[in-house]
Structures are given as structure tokens and as C-alpha cells.
Amino acid sequence: MACLPLANIFARKTRTTISVLAVGVGVALFLVLVGLTSMLREIADRTTNVQAHLMVWPASDQVVLSGGLPADKVQGDLKAIPGVARAVAVLRWPLKMAGRVQNVYGIRPEDWDLFAGPDRMVEGRALKGGDEMVIDTRLARAGGYRLGDAVERWGHRFTIVGIAREGIAGRVFLPIETVSRATDQDRLRASFFYVRVARPADVQPVRQAIEERGLRAITFDEYYDVLAGSFVDMNLVIGSVVFVAGFVCFLVILLTVYTMVIERTREIGVLKAMGASRAQVFGLVMAEAGLICAAGIVAGFLLTWGSRALILDLQPLWTVDIPAVRFAYAAALAAGGTALGALHPARRAARQDPVESLRYE
Amino acid sequence: METILEARGLTKVYHTGAAPTAALRGVDLAVRRGEFVSVMGPSGCGKSTLLYLLGLLATPTEGTVILANTDTGAISDGRRTLLRRHHVGFVFQRFNLLAALSAEENVALALRLRHEAVQSRAREMLAAVGLDDERRRRPGELSVGEQQRVAIARALVTRPDVLLADEPTGNLDSEASERVLDLIGRFHQQSGQTVVLITHNEKVAERAERLVRMRDGRIAGN
Numbered sequence: 001m002a003c004l005p006l007a008n009i010f011a012r013k014t015r016t017t018i019s020v021l022a023v024g025v026g027v028a029l030f031l032v033l034v035g036l037t038s039m040l041r042e043i044a045d046r047t048t049n050v051q052a053h054l055m056v057w058p059a060s061d062q063v064v065l066s067g068g069l070p071a072d073k074v075q076g077d078l079k080a081i082p083g084v085a086r087a088v089a090v091l092r093w094p095l096k097m098a099g100r101v102q103n104v105y106g107i108r109p110e111d112w113d114l115f116a117g118p119d120r121m122v123e124g125r126a127l128k129g130g131d132e133m134v135i136d137t138r139l140a141r142a143g144g145y146r147l148g149d150a151v152e153r154w155g156h157r158f159t160i161v162g163i164a165r166e167g168i169a170g171r172v173f174l175p176i177e178t179v180s181r182a183t184d185q186d187r188l189r190a191s192f193f194y195v196r197v198a199r200p201a202d203v204q205p206v207r208q209a210i211e212e213r214g215l216r217a218i219t220f221d222e223y224y225d226v227l228a229g230s231f232v233d234m235n236l237v238i239g240s241v242v243f244v245a246g247f248v249c250f251l252v253i254l255l256t257v258y259t260m261v262i263e264r265t266r267e268i269g270v271l272k273a274m275g276a277s278r279a280q281v282f283g284l285v286m287a288e289a290g291l292i293c294a295a296g297i298v299a300g301f302l303l304t305w306g307s308r309a310l311i312l313d314l315q316p317l318w319t320v321d322i323p324a325v326r327f328a329y330a331a332a333l334a335a336g337g338t339a340l341g342a343l344h345p346a347r348r349a350a351r352q353d354p355v356e357s358l359r360y361e
Numbered sequence: 362m363e364t365i366l367e368a369r370g371l372t373k374v375y376h377t378g379a380a381p382t383a384a385l386r387g388v389d390l391a392v393r394r395g396e397f398v399s400v401m402g403p404s405g406c407g408k409s410t411l412l413y414l415l416g417l418l419a420t421p422t423e424g425t426v427i428l429a430n431t432d433t434g435a436i437s438d439g440r441r442t443l444l445r446r447h448h449v450g451f452v453f454q455r456f457n458l459l460a461a462l463s464a465e466e467n468v469a470l471a472l473r474l475r476h477e478a479v480q481s482r483a484r485e486m487l488a489a490v491g492l493d494d495e496r497r498r499r500p501g502e503l504s505v506g507e508q509q510r511v512a513i514a515r516a517l518v519t520r521p522d523v524l525l526a527d528e529p530t531g532n533l534d535s536e537a538s539e540r541v542l543d544l545i546g547r548f549h550q551q552s553g554q555t556v557v558l559i560t561h562n563e564k565v566a567e568r569a570e571r572l573v574r575m576r577d578g579r580i581a582g583n
Contacts, residue, residue, distance in 0.1 A: 003466055003473075004459070011461035270457040273418055274471050274515075275446020277439060354418045358453070 005288035008260070019256045020295040023338070026248035027300025027330045032307045033241045035320035037234065042319040044227050048220035050169050051114045052088065052194035053203050055223060059216045071176065071190035074215075078195055081209045083202030088114055089190035091176050093183055095153055097135075098143030100317055105170030106179030114194060116168045123147045124162035127175055134162040134173040142316035154182040171317070242333065249293070249337025257289050257345040268349050269357025282350035289342030296338075297331045362393040365522050365555055366415060370424035373410050373578075384410040386578040387424065392523070395553040397546070399566035402575035408559045409527055411575070415557060416449045416525045417441045429522055446475060450516030452545075454528035456508040458500040464511045465496035471515050486514040490544055506537030513544055517554065524548070526558045530565055542568050 009016045048055075056078065058068055071089040078087035091106035107115065109127040116126075124147045127134055135145060140163050145151070151158045158174065180188050195217070197206050203219065210217040218226055228234060261268070271281055308320045371388040374381045384407045392398050400408050413419040415426055417433055425434030429448045433441055450471075458467050468486050469479035487496045490510040492503075500508050509529060516524055526545065530538035546568055548554040560566050574582035 004462065004470065007459075007461040007466065266457060267459050270451075270453075270459065271470075271474075272442070273416065273445070273451045273453075273457075275442060275449075275474050277442045277446075280474065355413050358418075358457070 004284055005291055008264075008288055009291055012260075015256065015259075016292060016295075019252050019292045020299050022252040023249050023293055023296025023334055024299030024303050026245040026252075026337070027297055027334050028303035028307060029248075030241055030245040030333060031300065031304040031322050031326060031330050032311070032320070033238060034326050035304075035308060035322040036311075036318070037238065038321035039319045040227060040234070041224065042321070044224040046167060046169055047227075048169075048223050049167055050088075050194050052086070052196040052220075053200070054195040054197070054207060054210070054217045054219060055192055056087075056195055056210055056215050056217045057192035059211075059214055069190045069192070071180075071188040074190065074193065077213060078193060078210065081206055083197050083199070083206045083209075084195055085198045086111075086114065086194075086196040088194040088196075089176060089188075090192055090194065091179050091185075091189060092170075092191040093179050095172060097151065097153075097172060098139055098145075098317060100315075102139065102172050103170060104172045104174055104179060106174050106176035108176055112173075114196065115170075115173070116164050120164045120168060122163050122165050124160070126162055127173060128161075129175050129177070131156050131158045131178060132161045132175065133158040134164055135160055136164050136166040136168055136171045138166040138317060139171040156182050245330075246333050246337045249296070249334045250341040253289050253292065253338045253341030254344065256292065257285060257342045258348075260288065261285060261345040261349045264349075265352065265357050265360040268352050269354045269360065272352070272354035273358065278350040281352075282346045285346035285349045286339075286342050289338050289346070290335075293334055293338035297334050300330065300334065301327065362395060364391045364427075365394040365429060366392040366557070367427040368411070368415060368424065369427065371411065371414055371421045371426070372423035373407070373414060373419070374422045384578055385414070385421070388575075388578070388580055390415075390573060390580065390583075392555060392557060394522070394555055395549075396571060397549045397556045397558070397569045398571045398573060399558045399560060399569035400573045400575060401560055401563070401566040402581070403561060406575045407578040408561075408575055410578075412525050412527050412557065412559050415523075416451060417445045447519075448522040450519060450521035450524045452509070452512050452516050452524065452526040452529045454531040456500070456505070456512045456532070458508055458511055458515070460500055463497050463499055464492060464503065464507075464514075467500070467511055468515045468518050471519050475519060477519075482518055483514075486518040487511070490514045504537070506533055506540060509533060509537070509541050510544060513541065513548075517548060523555045523557060526556065528559055528561070530560070530562070538565070 075087050075089050078084055088107065088111040093104045093106060094101045095104045109129055112126040122137055133151060139145065145160055147160055147163060149160045151160065177188065195206065197203055207217045268281055311318060311320055368388050368390040371385050372383065373385040374383045388411060400411060402408050414421050417426065417428065425432055428444055431444060433444065462470065465483050465487060469483040472479040472482060484493065484496060487493050490513055492507060492510055495503060495507060530541055533541060542565060545556060549556050558569060566572050573580060
């Protein structure tokens with residue numbers, strides 16, 4: 001019995017190929033989109049990969065958007081709160097490098113230790129001041145930057161003095177004074193602050209004290225939710241793609257198997273004449289759909305692998321991480337769509353009247 | 362000899378058109394084990410309907426079929442399937458081989474449905490019908506005569522109690538017809554295979570030990 005579904009799908013190579021590809025596209029669509037959403041996680045992971053406990057920014061902002069806080073005054077206020085060990089001002093500003101807009105992290109050079117230890121430096125050294133720039137390895141790779149290269153922006157000529165292993169908060173670091181001056185700020189401003197508390201137990205009291213001063217303070221654990229919340233339609237998009245991917249599998253399998261059942265009406269009659277039970281006929285049809293689905297899943301994985309490689313080649317700064325569990329989820333989605341799609345035609349085949357089937361022209 | 366297959370008062374009425382059509386009207390027929398029976402009659406006389414009822418592919422409107430000492434009148438569809446699988450082999454006018462499978466796989470399929478070992482028996486059966494060399498060919502690559510011989514091998518590989526053949530030579534030329542009838546005759550004589558053969562051809566019917574004539578859904582002569 002095992003050979004019949006296999007023989008049938010090989011007997012209709014074009015239809016099988018199209019069906020397999022359609023299932024594969026559904027699987028790949030789902031996986032690539034899920035992979036692309038990992039960019040958000042990567043940004044959140046980087047942003048919170050700092051030796052601090054809280055992020056602070058103006059209460060009026062949903063996320064860090066502006067350079068609206070007076071750096072020295074707010075820093076002084078934060079340091080005055082009992083339990084605060086350090087308050088680090090960051091002026092985040094867009095700068096185009098490697099063909100894409102990067103968020104420059106303007107920081108005081110003495111605060112570098114909160115962002116990366118000495119072992120994080122792959123080449124060169126940390127910031128000291130002036131028109132110095134530190135970038136991460138990923139940006140260096142994407143833009144072809146090397147230690148000592150000059151980068152001309154905002155009418156300044158920045159020199160890359162260090163390259164740090166990727167995973168640090170920003171891809172580009174400059175001294176905060178340099179960013180402030182280069183972007184024509186009237187005084188030193190900050191987009192947000194990292195706050196390190198003396199003891200972990202101080203986090204909540206410090207947070208409360210900060211919020212009493214009209215600022216927003218969130219823990220790193222909350223940051224991903226805040227970031228995801230700024231992409232309010234993301235879950236809707238993911239949900240839509242999951243639905244489309246599942247529906248594509250369902251529709252393709254339904255049409256394929258339905259056509260197959262109609263086309264093989266006589267054969268089903270013959271099988272019944274030979275003593276095939278309803279369950280056996282049902283099983284044969286489902287097995288054929290299952291084989292198409294299995295091949296479609298494999299094709300989908302290959303398409304995903306190819307698409308991911310292509311995306312990363314074209315956009316090296318993008319992140320397309322797909323955890324193994326998502327592959328299992330995609331396979332389950334395709335299998336579910338297939339089972340639903342094949343169910344009706346398989347039942348129809350199983351219930352076909354053998355005499356009518358044998359007389360079918 | 363025991364009766365292996367019996368029809369008692371078989372009536373079959375179809376309700377497909379405006380008025381009900383009676384294809385069979387109270388047919389009684391008993392086939393003994395090892396017997397070769399031809400059922401002959403003009404088109405539309407109910408021969409094929411009788412065959413489908415005898416092979417448990419259809420259920421009668423009235424009457425019953427007794428196959429291998431089992432009265433099939435009140436048994437479930439699943440049991441009818443099992444009885445058919447274990448006791449009946451079919452040969453059709455249009456061969457009805459599965460196009461995607463080779464000759465050997467077509468024959469083996471009948472065994473696979475019974476969860477039996479397949480390889481050697483399928484080959485032996487193909488050799489018995491003279492097609493050992495053609496076993497890897499698909500139906501489309503065989504002549505019509507060869508296709509019907511594969512169909513006979515498929516029907517007999519499970520060693521059924523009864524072989525039901527519906528116009529097995531209807532699509533064949535005279536030479537291929539002779540060969541197929543010789544083959545059926547040989548299985549009957551050598552292995553004692555019970556055969557019920559439906560035909561409208563007098564010469565084909567004469568091959569049997571017993572000739573049953575049908576007309577207008579009734580047995581007209583036995």
C-alpha cells in the first residue's frame with residue numbers, strides 16, 4: 001500500500017511540483033517573517049546589554065525618540081536619588097552608515113565601561129573624546145570599515161578608533177559632546193539615561209522616585225514589550241501571515257487532492273472491488289496529501305534558508321534569526337492545513353460507491 | 362461439491378430516472394466450488410448488476426447473497442469489504458489497472474490490501490500468466506491483452522474462492538481473447554478455481570461448464 005501514494009505523486013510530476021512549491025512558499029513566508037521580527041528582539045537585546053538596571057526618558061515619549069532632556073541637570077537629579085549608583089546620559093542621533101541609518105550612541109567616554117568591558121574590543125580602544133568613533137563588528141563588516149578609517153558626516157571627519165564585538169547597545173558610539181556640537185544643540189542634551197542602582201533591591205524604590213520627578217523609568221525586562229508596543233501592528237501582520245500560510249496549504253491541498261480523487265474515481269472503485277476498506281482508501285488519500293505536505297515542508301525550509309541568505313547578503317545589518325521551535329511550528333502549521341484540506345476529499349473517496357466509481361467515465 | 366456462492370431472490374431496483382427501474386427480478390443462482398459458470402444475455406439484461414451483487418459491491422433491494430457460507434444480507438459494510446477481500450477476485454472488461462503502478466505492483470497491491478507478503482507471490486503470478494518479463498512495465502506500456510492478463514493475475518494472486526469476470530474479452534481482439542480465456546480455463550482446470558463469467562458472446566460462454574441465460578433481469582435458462 002505504501003507504494004501507491006508515492007507512485008501517484010510521481011505519476012503527476014507537474015501537479016505535484018506545483019503543490020509542493022505552494023506549500024513550501026507558505027512555510028517559507030511564515031518562517032521568513034518570523035525571522036524578520038527577530039530584528040526587534042535583537043535591537044532590544046542590544047539596547048539592554050548594558051551594566052545598568054533602568055532606562056529613563058521623558059514621560060511624554062512612548063519610546064526613546066528625542067534629545068529633549070538637559071543632560072547635566074537630569075543626570076544630577078538622578079544621581080541625587082538614594083540608591084542610584086550611576087546615571088549615564090545617552091544622546092541618540094541618526095547617522096547614515098553602510099547605506100542605512102544608524103542610531104549613534106553619544107556617551108561620555110568615562111561611561112564606556114557600562115557598555116563594554118575590555119574583552120569586548122576586537123580592535124583598537126575605547127573612546128577618549130573629540131572626533132573619535134567606535135563601531136561594532138557587524139557594521140564594520142557591512143560597511144567595509146577598518147580601524148583608522150575616516151568617516152565624514154555632519155561636516156566632521158570622525159576616525160574609527162575601536163571596533164567592538166557586536167551585541168553592544170549601539171552600532172556606533174561617539175562622545176556625547178561631539179554629537180551635541182555636531183548636531184548644533186545649544187547645550188548638552190540627552191535622549192535617555194541608563195541608571196545603575198547600588199543594590200538590586202533598590203530598583204523599585206529608585207524607579208518610583210524617578211517617576212515622581214515626571215520621567216519614565218522602565219526595567220530592561222519591560223523594554224521589549226515597550227518596543228514591541230511601538231510596533232502595534234506587528235502581531236496583526238504576523239497573525240495575518242500565519243493565517244495566509246495555513247490557508248495556502250489548506251487550499252492547495254484541497255484542490256490537489258480533490259482533483260486527484262475525481263481523476264481517480266475508477267481507481268478508487270477498483271481498490272474497493274479488490275477489498276480496500278473505507279479506512280484504507282481514506283488512508284491512501286491522506287498519505288498522498290501527507291507526502292506532498294512533507295515535501296512542501298522540506299521545500300519551505302530550503303526556501304527559507306535561501307531567502308535568509310539572500311536577505312542577509314542584501315541587508316547585512318538585518319537580523320533574521322529563526323529558532324528551531326519555529327521550524328517545528330511551521331511544519332505543524334503546514335501539516336494542519338494539509339490535514340484539513342485533505343479531509344473532505346479523502347472522506348469523499350472513502351464513501352464513494354464502488355459500482356458508480358467503476359462505471360465512472 | 363459445496364455451494365460457495367449463492368443468490369437467493371435477488372432483486373435490484375434503481376431509482377435514478379423518473380421511474381424506478383428493476384435491473385434484477387428475483388434471481389436465484391447457486392455456484393458450486395470449482396465450477397465454471399457463464400452468465401449470458403443481451404445488453405441491459407442485468408448481467409453486470411448480478412455480478413456486482415454477487416461480488417458484494419452493491420446491495421440488493423431484496424434477496425440475499427451467501428458467500429463462503431456467510432449470509433451477507435444483514436452484515437455491515439465493513440464485513441462485506443472483508444468478505445470481498447478474502448473470497449472474491451474481479452476481472453473487468455476495461456482491465457482497470459492502476460496506471461501509476463507497474464504490472465508487478467498492480468498484482469502486489471491485492472496482497473498488500475490483505476497485509477500479506479507480496480514480492481515472490483506477485484512475481485510467481487505474473488510468471489503464471491506469462492508476463493514475468495513485463496513485470497516492471499506500466500499498464501500504458503503493455504498491450505491490451507497483456508493488461509488483461511495482469512488483471513487476471515491481480516484477481517487470482519490472493520487465491521480467492523470465486524473469480525468474477527465481467528466481459529473479460531470485451532475489449533480484446535480474437536487472438537488476445539483466446540489467450541485470456543485459455544488462461545482462465547487453465548486456472549479453473551488446474552487449481553479448481555471457481556469462475557463466474559459474464560458475457561454476451563456465445564462462443565465465450567461456451568467455454569464454461571454451465572451456461573446461465575438471462576433476460577429482462579431474470580434467469581431465462583440454466
